[in-house]
Amino acid sequence: MAHAAARVHHICRGCGSRVAAHFTCAVRANAADWRADGDPRAQVNLTALRESLLKLGWIEGHNIQIDYRLAGGGPEKARTFARELIGMAPDVIVCSSNQVTEILLHETSNIPVVFVFVGDPVGSGFAASIERPGGNATGFANYENAIGGKWLEILHEIAPQIDSAGFIFHPDAPPNVGFFRAAEAASPALAIKVLPLPVHNRNEIENGIMAIAANTSNLGLIVPSHALLISSRDLIVGLATEHHMPGVYGDRSFAESGGLLSYGNNTADLFRSGATYVDRILKGEKPQDLPVQLPTKYEMVINLKAAKAIGLTIPVSYLLRADEVIE
Helix, strand or coil: CCEHHHHHHHHECCCCCCCEEEECCCCCCCCCCCCCCCCCCHHHHHHHHHHHHCCCCCECCCCEEEEEECCCCCCCCHHHHHHHHCCCCCCCEECCCCHHHHHHHHCCCCCCEEEECCCCCCCCCCCCCCCCCCCCCEEEECCCCCHHHHHHHHHHHHHCCCCCEEEECCCCHHHHHHHHHHHHHHHHCCCCCCCCCEECHHHHHHHHHHHHHCCCEEEEEEEECCCCHHHHHHHHHHHCCHHCEEEECCCHHHHCCCCCCCCCCCCCHHHHHHHHHHHHHHHCCCHHHHHHCCCCCCCCEEHHHHHHHHCCCCHHHHHCCEEECCC
């Protein structure tokens, strides 16, 4: 997802306290809907957070004020915004994405942090454990590592002719590596060879997909959620369609952009959940006492136009299971 930042001022009667929030969505404070740096669901996530805070009694302009910062330029821009918001001495910071969370926790060990949509928070060093995160951070994970095997299983079931699958991932992102390892572990039982495609930029994405497409038949593609991959989704989906590769994606933005099938979180639900922890912290609870929450459900989106473009018939059982079918 695109990296963005938001500052939330919590106006406490008689104390003038503040709340800050960093998001991996591109947003602005007025009513105009705009999208930046490759995140098409930014406004949806923002609305989910604001509506949930409102239901919990936090009214913008009355007892809470929200400002937003886009940090889509990369880690240095995110770090600049993090320092700016920390300098305002907020009561709590909400953040999204592993990159922004890592930056924030490097910059502050005192301000409570609620992370939303991060992978492997324990393995990434954001929490000591799921039950007792310790430190100043807690929040909501987007996936468990085992989902990598589930993505491979789905690919096998919707395209049983597949005997090889390219797995694109960012090698410096621990969650992405964990998803890849899980897919590797599941591969013998499914008789699918998993081909690693570690990438750091768009050129490596294009070259990697072109290389396996030129040398492998009966090929599928698996793409987890990562800022680089989401911002490059048009390139990835275009190459998958060009080479008739069935693809399973970890973020619904791929299916919405012409990808075959996505299976992952409803990010708006995670932002709604994040609001509940903000509320509890503002009312006096400590992040170290609030357990990290693991995902309880995933959503499936199927794009039938994408299936038709590569000559694939999706099993009826999958169409019935899907949360959304794009025709």
